[in-house]
Amino acid sequence: MSPGVLADRVAQAVLAVPGVHDLHGGVLGEVATYLPGRRVTGVRLRDGDTQVHLVLAWGAAVSTTTDAVRTAVAAIVPGTVHVAVEDIAAPGQPVVTP
Template sequence: MTDSPTRPDPDAALVEVLAAAVTAHPSVVRLDGGPFGAVATYLPGRRRLVGVRVGEPGEPVEIAVVVRAGTPIPQAVAELRATVAALRPGPVDVTVSDIALSAGGPP
């Protein structure tokens, strides 16, 4: 398998599984693009999946999330990091982009 510099599809199934695992965490309101919307992965048939970026092997998986108010952020980050690392071993970078005061609307 050869990798091109613009590699649009690192592993669509893995990215989807990671996104589902992250959003299943009780502290996560939603995925987010992080600063400047940079945390995203391009998938076939979709423009992009915002909030999860999977790089080459050895590069960290990046996730960016909005968490619920009252969430112990260090604990949530540690749990998210462990969840992602169990699905794709290696480093995991977690960005908490915002805190939602209510789950009913935008933060």
Template sequence: MTAEPDAARIAAAVLAVPGVAGLHGGRFGEIATLVPPRRVVGVRVRDDDITIALTARYPLVAADVAAQVRAAAGVRGRPVHVVIADLTDQPAQDKEKVS
């Protein structure tokens, strides 16, 4: 039996990927995981899979960013879906901290 993936740890690891500008909750905020007393937006952990939605920094090669995000997430035993939900051309700044 493997431990349940930690949404907050995944979010922090994804934010450290160079081409990632931030996490994205999806159109209606549906990509999130409830970790009482808060929600981890941009990472949805389910029994069968994990979805990570993000804003990427342009220019990019989407497949490369997705591969880097999957590697950073470090999840074994279930599919990890990466959704590039938005793009930005803003230069890298201090990324939002996951609290």
């Protein structure tokens, strides 16, 4: 599977997890999978190591949501999955849909 297809599948799986508001690019937007002509923000793929940075929905349980994200991503990519919560969405903000 190409890196672009894999990164897109990971992003879709993460955004489908209840409690996830959006993906997050990190402080300087550096967390991404860089592809020709585009990038998948919030997902960094490396050999045997995947990083996912996200924004939680208001009121979502951190450990429950990050465990669900880790499980969803581990079903797609081999190796270790690291999940980082970068921010929490303000109350009433609409959830981003994949």
